[in-house]
Amino acid sequence: ILVFNEDQMRxxxxxxxxxxxxxxxxxxxxxxxxxxxxxxxxxQWARVAQEVTQRYAR
Structure with a gap:
């Protein structure tokens, strides 16, 4: 994880x-x-990734 804040992760x-x-x-x-x-x-990364991918799920 080269970025350390949620906005960058997102x-x-x-x-x-x-x-x-x-x-x-x-x-x-x-x-x-x-x-x-x-x-x-x-x-934290896993949670952010789940949040983002749920928005893209169909």
Missing amino acids: DEVEDSMNVGKDLFMDLNLSDIHTVGHRPERLA
């Missing part, structure tokens, strides 16, 4: 969703060593 997920448009997508957070000793950022 923007990055929205950018991915806009690129994928109507495709089935798998969002995968794989580079987790960048959480800066704050593992709660993983749960």
Whole structure:
């Protein structure tokens, strides 16, 4: 997670969703060593990603 605030996280997920448009997508957070000793950022990213993807769900 190279960004550490929810607005940036949301923007990055929205950018991915806009690129994928109507495709089935798998969002995968794989580079987790960048959480800066704050593992709660993983749960935060998951929550933000779920919020954004729900808006794009059909």
